[in-house]
Amino acid sequence: xxxxxxxxxxxxxxxxxxxxxxxxxxxxxxxxxxxxxxxxxxxxxxxxxxxxxxxxxxxxxxxxxxxxxxxxxxxxxxxxxxxxxxxxxxxxxxxxxxxxxxxxxxxxxxxxx
Amino acid sequence: xxxxxxxxxxxxxxxxxxxxxxxxxxxxxxxxxxxxxxxxxxxxxxxxxxxxxxxxxxxxxxxxxxxxxxxxxxxxxxxxxxxxxxxxxxxxxxxxxxxxxxxxxxxxxxxx
Numbered sequence: 358x359x360x361x362x363x364x365x366x367x368x369x370x371x372x373x374x375x376x377x378x379x380x381x382x383x384x385x386x387x388x389x390x391x392x393x394x395x396x397x398x399x400x401x402x403x404x405x406x407x408x409x410x411x412x413x414x415x416x417x418x419x420x421x422x423x424x425x426x427x428x429x430x431x432x433x434x435x436x437x438x439x440x441x442x443x444x445x446x447x448x449x450x451x452x453x454x455x456x457x458x459x460x461x462x463x464x465x466x467x468x469x470x
Numbered sequence: 471x472x473x474x475x476x477x478x479x480x481x482x483x484x485x486x487x488x489x490x491x492x493x494x495x496x497x498x499x500x501x502x503x504x505x506x507x508x509x510x511x512x513x514x515x516x517x518x519x520x521x522x523x524x525x526x527x528x529x530x531x532x533x534x535x536x537x538x539x540x541x542x543x544x545x546x547x548x549x550x551x552x553x554x555x556x557x558x559x560x561x562x563x564x565x566x567x568x569x570x571x572x573x574x575x576x577x578x579x580x581x582x
Contacts, residue, residue: 399474399559399572415569447513458504459570461513
């Protein structure tokens with residue numbers, strides 16, 4: 358089945374560590390996105406990529422980094438510079454941002470030990 | 471600056487009745503609007519969308535209405551079913567649609 362796979366489902370990080378969240382899609386979508394959800398809030402855009410080897414900052418990019426070396430993969434690194442990393446992270450993709458909805462993975466919950 | 475607002479944190483409806491979820495936006499440049507449904511610990515699932523050239527879009531039990539002059543959209547679910555109980559997010563984008571702006575969500579509870 359085609360879809361978006363995020364791993365792991367739960368992730369724990371010690372203070373001062375970088376962690377990388379995986380996002381893989383087999384939908385042949387060009388555009389991919391990372392969002393963060395905090396309790397009682399909507400999703401906020403961290404980074405997005407419209408094409409391989411290109412990506413742009415979203416609204417809350419500070420403390421995060423991404424790469425897009427392959428069409429199907431868009432990993433997100435939460436760096437030690439992100440002071441409040443505890444959140445639910447969601448990856449999405451779409452075939453055409455101008456007319457097609459974004460489809461989401463099931464998310465990764467990151468917690469600080 | 472919250473550009474997309476869902477002012478009702480929660481809504482409770484009896485099974486079989488209509489559920490109406492509301493969403494307001496402030497950016498008149500938004501031209502594409504979507505509703506997503508989300509269960510706990512899962513990703514949002516796309517429900518229905520509408521472009522700014524329309525004022526209504528219907529898909530089965532789900533209808534979205536857009537009032538551009540009021541910068542308001544609503545999602546109607548009829549009849550409501552217990553399985554509809556979830557968090558519903560309104561989202562909007564403009565131009566090439568790369569950046570979706572989400573509301574804070576409304577928790578819908580459908581009582582049987």
